[in-house]
Amino acid sequence: MAVDSLPATARKITANIGAHYVDKARILPWRSPPGSNLPDPYHVWLSEIMLQQTTVGAVKSYFEKFTRRWPTVQDLARADEADVMAAWAGLGYYARARNLHKCAVDVTExxxxxxxxxxxxxxxxxxVGAYTAAAIAAIAFGERAVVVDANIERLVARLFAIDTPLPKGKTEIRAAMDAITPKQGAGDFAQACMDMGATICTSKNPKCDICPVQKQCAAHALGTMEYFPVKPAKRAKPVRRARFFWIEQQDRILLATRPPKGMLGGMRALPDDGWAAGNDGHATPPMAGEWRVHDNIVQHSFTHFSLEVDLAVYQDEKIVTNSDDNIWWALDDIAEAGLPTLYAKAVKWKLKEEI
Structure with a gap:
């Protein structure tokens, strides 16, 4: 359905979604209520970075933790990157945390x-990519910008029955969102559409009976709501193998700092065998000695591959390592180490196995 052939429908969609938002807007810690003063740009930026490929439910506690610890962008810029990375642990996609700190430094300096x-x-x-820039401009500064996240993409594809498969269909979806984005209040409208996608126009079992734009929705008229947006066929994920190494002494565990480049860069973690997205690890331990290997204790899914993890536990009493590279961490305080979820899973397995 061509958007430019439906100017009256587009205006009706804009009005109905806007009115629904006034009554039903989600209360979120980084938001201002509909029609009120613009929110703090720092809060908008921080939340949008956290929300990339992450659910609102998962982000709320992290956002509140970050803003308590670093109330302003200047506070965040002054923080040690390692502390920021540790506070981010569990949110995933750790390049976001490195860029978060770098961006805070740039804005401050x-x-x-x-x-x-x-x-x-x-x-x-x-x-800050195209979506995030548009969202910050619209929500924090009231600029007219066309905001398209995954929720909006689904909502708009259904409203106009856009059947061009993704990613090619993104161009048509953005044009359709442009057609219904108002000149004034683009930030509230974008958030209204996000809420619609998150709570009503959901991927499965959309709640069409309470949708304020049901009568204007082309997909609903066709009875094919869940067909949109049209996605390309999924490719099977490759499976990689990794081995983590558990070295314990006097109720402390040996941790390592991952290389600054690559996956989970700069994070504290268990020593491992150099696994990567493109290859298995070499399974060679970091030091000679007797090791007991537990096979496939963790299965973890990344965006483009899955990882199966073995855990090798050091059995000898004598430990000889390069002291310059050691991070000995008290097991009682391991939750404070900020381990990525993948490594935290392995620690949890080992501690539970000992009970």
Whole structure:
């Protein structure tokens, strides 16, 4: 259904979604109520970075923890990157945390702690892509910007029955969102559409009976709501193998810092065998000695591959390692180490296995 052939329908969609938001807006810690003063740009930016490929439910506690610990972008810029990475642990996609800190430093040192308001300028910040720049410009600064996240993508594809498969269909979906985005209040409208996608126009079993734009929805008229958006066929994920190493002494465990580049870069973790997205690990232990191997204790899914993890436990009493590289961490305080979820799963398995 061509958007440009339905100007009256587009106006009705905009009005109905806007009115629904006034009555039914989700209360979120980074939001301002509909029609009120614009929210703090720092809060909008922080929440949008956290929300990339992560659910609202998972982000709430992290957002509150970060803003308590680092109330301003300047506070975050002054933080040690290792502390930021540890506080991020569990949210996944750790490049976001590195870019978060780098962006805070750039805004503080190069922009006097003031976020740029224009979409084009926001795109120059570390970790800020097209969607995030549009969202910050619209929500934090009231600029007219076309915001399209996964929820909006699904909502708009259904409203206009856009059947071009993704990712090619993204161009048509953005054009359709552009057609219904108002000149004033683009931030509230974007958040209204996000809420619609999250709570009503869901992937499975959409709640069409309470949808404020049911009568304007082309997919509903066709009875094919769950057909949209049209996605390409899924490819089977490759399965990689990794081995983690458990070295314990006097109720402390040996941790390592992962290389700054690559997956989970800069994070504290158990020593491992150099596994990567493109290859299995070598399974060679970091030091000679007697090791007991527990096979396949953790299965973890990444976006493009799955990982099966063995855990090798050091059995000898004598431990000889390079002291310059050691991070000995008290097992009682292991939750404070900020281990990525993958490694935290292995620690949890080992501690439970000992009970």
């Amino acid at each position: 190069k922009m006097n702690g003031i976020f740029p308001r224009k979409e084009s300028e926001l795109l120059g910040l570390p970790g």
